[in-house]
Amino acid sequence: MATIYEVSDLAGVSLATVSRVMNKNTRVSEKTTKKVLDAMAQLGYKPNSIAQSLASNRTNSVGILVSELHGPFFAQMMAGIESELRAAGKHVIITTGHSEDDKEKDGIEFLISRKCDALILHVEAVSDEYLIELSQGKTPVYLINRYVKPLKDNCISLDNELGGYLASKSILEQGHKKIAYIAGPQFKADARNRLKGHKKALTEHNIEFNNELFYEGDFNEVGGTQALKQLINKNIPFTALVCANDEMASGAMKYAREHGYNLPNDLSVIGFDNVIFANYLYPTLTTIDNPVENMGQMAAKMVLKDIYQYKNLEINRVFEPTLINRDSTQALLK
Amino acid sequence: MATIYEVSDLAGVSLATVSRVMNKNTRVSEKTTKKVLDAMAQLGYKPNSIAQSLASNRTNSVGILVSELHGPFFAQMMAGIESELRAAGKHVIITTGHSEDDKEKDGIEFLISRKCDALILHVEAVSDEYLIELSQGKTPVYLINRYVKPLKDNCISLDNELGGYLASKSILEQGHKKIAYIAGPQFKADARNRLKGHKKALTEHNIEFNNELFYEGDFNEVGGTQALKQLINKNIPFTALVCANDEMASGAMKYAREHGYNLPNDLSVIGFDNVIFANYLYPTLTTIDNPVENMGQMAAKMVLKDIYQYKNLEINRVFEPTLINRDSTQALLK
DNA sequence: TTGTAAGCGTTATCAT
DNA sequence: ATGATAACGCTTACAA
Numbered sequence: 001m002a003t004i005y006e007v008s009d010l011a012g013v014s015l016a017t018v019s020r021v022m023n024k025n026t027r028v029s030e031k032t033t034k035k036v037l038d039a040m041a042q043l044g045y046k047p048n049s050i051a052q053s054l055a056s057n058r059t060n061s062v063g064i065l066v067s068e069l070h071g072p073f074f075a076q077m078m079a080g081i082e083s084e085l086r087a088a089g090k091h092v093i094i095t096t097g098h099s100e101d102d103k104e105k106d107g108i109e110f111l112i113s114r115k116c117d118a119l120i121l122h123v124e125a126v127s128d129e130y131l132i133e134l135s136q137g138k139t140p141v142y143l144i145n146r147y148v149k150p151l152k153d154n155c156i157s158l159d160n161e162l163g164g165y166l167a168s169k170s171i172l173e174q175g176h177k178k179i180a181y182i183a184g185p186q187f188k189a190d191a192r193n194r195l196k197g198h199k200k201a202l203t204e205h206n207i208e209f210n211n212e213l214f215y216e217g218d219f220n221e222v223g224g225t226q227a228l229k230q231l232i233n234k235n236i237p238f239t240a241l242v243c244a245n246d247e248m249a250s251g252a253m254k255y256a257r258e259h260g261y262n263l264p265n266d267l268s269v270i271g272f273d274n275v276i277f278a279n280y281l282y283p284t285l286t287t288i289d290n291p292v293e294n295m296g297q298m299a300a301k302m303v304l305k306d307i308y309q310y311k312n313l314e315i316n317r318v319f320e321p322t323l324i325n326r327d328s329t330q331a332l333l334k
Numbered sequence: 335m336a337t338i339y340e341v342s343d344l345a346g347v348s349l350a351t352v353s354r355v356m357n358k359n360t361r362v363s364e365k366t367t368k369k370v371l372d373a374m375a376q377l378g379y380k381p382n383s384i385a386q387s388l389a390s391n392r393t394n395s396v397g398i399l400v401s402e403l404h405g406p407f408f409a410q411m412m413a414g415i416e417s418e419l420r421a422a423g424k425h426v427i428i429t430t431g432h433s434e435d436d437k438e439k440d441g442i443e444f445l446i447s448r449k450c451d452a453l454i455l456h457v458e459a460v461s462d463e464y465l466i467e468l469s470q471g472k473t474p475v476y477l478i479n480r481y482v483k484p485l486k487d488n489c490i491s492l493d494n495e496l497g498g499y500l501a502s503k504s505i506l507e508q509g510h511k512k513i514a515y516i517a518g519p520q521f522k523a524d525a526r527n528r529l530k531g532h533k534k535a536l537t538e539h540n541i542e543f544n545n546e547l548f549y550e551g552d553f554n555e556v557g558g559t560q561a562l563k564q565l566i567n568k569n570i571p572f573t574a575l576v577c578a579n580d581e582m583a584s585g586a587m588k589y590a591r592e593h594g595y596n597l598p599n600d601l602s603v604i605g606f607d608n609v610i611f612a613n614y615l616y617p618t619l620t621t622i623d624n625p626v627e628n629m630g631q632m633a634a635k636m637v638l639k640d641i642y643q644y645k646n647l648e649i650n651r652v653f654e655p656t657l658i659n660r661d662s663t664q665a666l667l668k
Numbered sequence: 669t670t671g672t673a674a675g676c677g678t679t680a681t682c683a684t
Numbered sequence: 685a686t687g688a689t690a691a692c693g694c695t696t697a698c699a700a
Contacts, residue, residue, distance in 0.1 A: 003693055014671045019695060029669060050387045050449055051693035054676050059384065061427075069416060070409040070610070079403040082430060091427050091448060093395075096416060114425060115384055250614055257616070276404070280584055282591070282616030337677055348687045353679060363685060385677030388692050672699075677692105684687075 002043035011039035022047060060090045062303055063111030066122045067099045072275035073292050080296025081120065088304055101125040112139050118303045120144060140307060142299050156295050156317055160190045163288045163321035164197025167270050168242055170323050172205045175332035176240035176268060180213040182227040182252065184244040194244045194272060212236055217248045224251025239267065239332055246271035246278045246287055253281060268329040283327035291319050336377035345373035356381060394424050396637055397445030400456045401433045406609035407626050414630025415454060422638055435459040446473050452637045454478060474641060476633050490629050490651055494524045497622040497655035498531025501604050502576055504657050506539045509666035510574035510602060514547040516561040516586065518578040528578045528606060546570050551582045558585025573666055580605035580612045580621055587615060602663040617661035625653050
């Protein structure tokens, strides 16, 4: 592998000059530039990125931490991040945190030890305090799907309250009045905010929130099944079911179908997130789109702008969910 | 950030000695080892991985190229690779190839320029010849889901023929005799082999392959919908439908349902791959499990063994698919 | 505009 | 068993 020395030899210029034409920040005369370029081509020279990193204290790599690789978010988020970063010649290092405090910290340590230029984190277990302290360090940190006030400039999040509101509003506008709600775990901010939006929509339609038709689930499919079972057993009629995510909606639909419900005639169901399989369910699931890929892309853009001095990148920190109408909901039959 | 110099100073030993205790390959007396370790702890010393790479010509990173990040395989494959490699302190760099020749080559170039110690590729577009030539280079290459004879020691693949055989066999054993088949694009080896397995099963059951009940699809959902439409329009009755992957099965099921078929009573459908959403379909899809996560893990193990001198790792190059029985198939009613 | 030379923080080869 | 010291291949003041 040819080195910069050989290029400088062949071109008859100094090391520094070769380096300059590569990094094209300093001016180099057209003539010498050509000489250098020719020499490079002739030798098939490729710079050694490791040596570049050591000398420049820049690795051109950004570290990503997600909860699970097979989670519904990850792939889309990554697609957004990778395309954006790759186009800029940066690369991405992946780790997983499995929603456990120590594993998340471990992963972050690992990425830092790898000298990533920046970190994009999708963490759930780690505390706000930890993140704040982490941000004091020399590796810049960006948060996806989490809002930490003191770090707000580096946070990308979804307006979950709006999403919750939109979901319930659409149900209410279809004439439903008896509405059950399966929430996510209330220690998670997004679950809380989705519920908040739901309540807001109810209030706007002068419907009282009925605690008997409320169930706190776990964001998993089986949890959804469990939840619907419990709700039905209370023998309080309801015509619509709002779920705080698609997994639980799917579990609930399964239970409903197996217990003789004709969907959506007997029960309208709406989810949240618009994960890939929402469109494969039967009936296809009406849900709230969570623009994860865009959020990933935006995280990448923030990194490019802040860390790699890219100008002219529009930054947007909070994303708006939208309603995706499919077949699992319908207007209340009179 | 403390450097090795400061450690050597504080411990009162030479640079070399510090390096030795870190890499624990050469013997260092217990006494000095302790001195060094203490000094490290005291300074909170962390080796600079970039400097290590430059000096040792080893980056401890392995490059991964997949077709699509949101494809059904990727997440599982990655989960297998990441867990295995991370535990060994190696990291993973991701790129995508989008099943296009030049993009795949691009991605590979990129990974090589990043000085990955090895490459794990899931490529579809690039030619065998290219891969063979690539393997002559200094970066070792491992192939997932592709078998290239001269590179066979570095290939991990699924026994697709067996899978195809198992699928059709299960259908045949349920008494079906009129069986339609939606194939994958026949320029892909796995699609060809799955079909081969199908034919083998037919032969074993003395049933002739009927070209009128055959359709070459594209491995996508809409392709499955299209395919079933075409097949039905031929007005040749069939009681079972074998699909070369789950996406097409899903598309076909959608079409069938929308056209009044009661599944699986009117038509048994079987897929291939056992992607996540197979279990979310209605009815849940009987399919052939493709142990992608295990394959990813094995690729990582091969790299650990060959490149990083890990001993005692069992290597297995061809994986066996298994039948997953769910609700989309049933015995033929007399 | 171009060249000189001092790092960057390790590993690895010799000696001792 | 330990220590000097030369790589590793580049970037970046500083000088010219």
